[in-house]
Amino acid sequence: MNKKQITSPQNNVIKNIKELQKKKSARKSEGLFVIEGIRGVKEIPSHVKIKYLITTSEVDEKELGAVKAEERLEVSKEIYKSISDTQSPQGAMAVAYMPTYDLVHFNIEAGHYLVLENLQDPGNLGTIIRTAHAFDFKGVFITKGSVDLYSPKVVRSTMSSLFHVPIVIEEEIDTYMDFLKQKGVTLYTTALIPGAKPIYDVTFEEKVAIIIGNEGNGVSERVKEASDHTVIIPMPGAAESLNAAIATSICMYEITRQCQKGD
Structure with a gap:
């Protein structure tokens, strides 16, 4: 041409x-x-x-x-x-x-999914999508109000992985949770609340979604109430918290490790 x-x-x-x-x-x-x-x-x-x-x-x-x-x-x-x-x-x-995915045509299969609630940092989102691609997550759901998936910094941070993972955007968190539960997906979230289990003590099912919250505030109360299970990442050091992309990557790694070990 x-x-x-x-x-x-x-x-x-x-x-x-x-x-x-x-x-x-x-x-x-x-x-x-x-x-x-x-x-x-x-x-x-x-x-x-x-x-x-x-x-x-x-x-x-x-x-x-x-x-x-x-x-x-x-x-x-x-x-x-x-x-x-x-x-x-x-x-x-x-x-x-833009690649187009919506819930109406989204095919849920056995595997792992990621829900991001009100994530704001472009670098975090790009890194998370790249990691989801690396660990073969079957889909990412990004809530309305999150950083724009197609902003230049996010696109660069994904290193082309956004083309290889189905990603649904601009829906409310309740819509995503209802959709996944109807499809038989077990919902896990990360939060420092009573009853939360260390992530390595949890046995993950065939269909699993992990919900990650906002960098500063974590997941909403609605997510804590509606999730099937809550997990934490044990930190023996003195740091108060982990970067959102790092915490998400640890969760994705542990879920993948368990499933590969089971195979």
């Missing part, structure tokens, strides 16, 4: 990409988001539709692999820098259509 040269920073496509980088409302209304960097673009799976592939003349497109786009655009270094969200732009980005 021939590349179209864009030389003006006032070009409508350039303005559109700036909006997509900065505003959740623009990403949501258009169903588009940005993936930056040579590795990020190269690792976009073939089933993901790409609207624009934008590069500078300095980029060797062989490094981008077999990625296909509806339009290929070439811009100057200056224009690329104006639309980049990174401190050290690599001269390659893609504007892709």
Whole structure:
């Protein structure tokens, strides 16, 4: 496909990409988001539709692999820098259509799931999704009011894992819990409350969801009441708490370890 040269920073496509980088409302209304960097673009799976592939003349497109786009655009270094969200732009980005998952069509199978309630830090969310991919979790459910899954920092932090884990967004916590319980999934949450068991003393079922709460406040009272079980991560040291991404990763590891040991 021939590349179209864009030389003006006032070009409508350039303005559109700036909006997509900065505003959740623009990403949501258009169903588009940005993936930056040579590795990020190269690792976009073939089933993901790409609207624009934008590069500078300095980029060797062989490094981008077999990625296909509806339009290929070439811009100057200056224009690329104006639309980049990174401190050290690599001269390659893609504007892709958001993967779409909803509860109506979500297939629950035996396996492990993750529910994130009101998570706010982009780095935490990206790391958690990457870890969920590594431990073969079958789906992630992110509540309304959480950090935007498709914000540039989250997308970079996932290292392309967001393309490999089914992720449902923008539903209330009650909706997710009701859906999972109807599908026979046992709900676990993490909270420092009486009766909570150390996570390594729990035997996890075939269908399990772990619910993780907000970085500062943890899970809501509603989650504590409605969950089937509550677990804690024992900490023999003096630290008061763990980072949300670290705590979630420990939970995912322990669930996976048990199941692999059982096999």
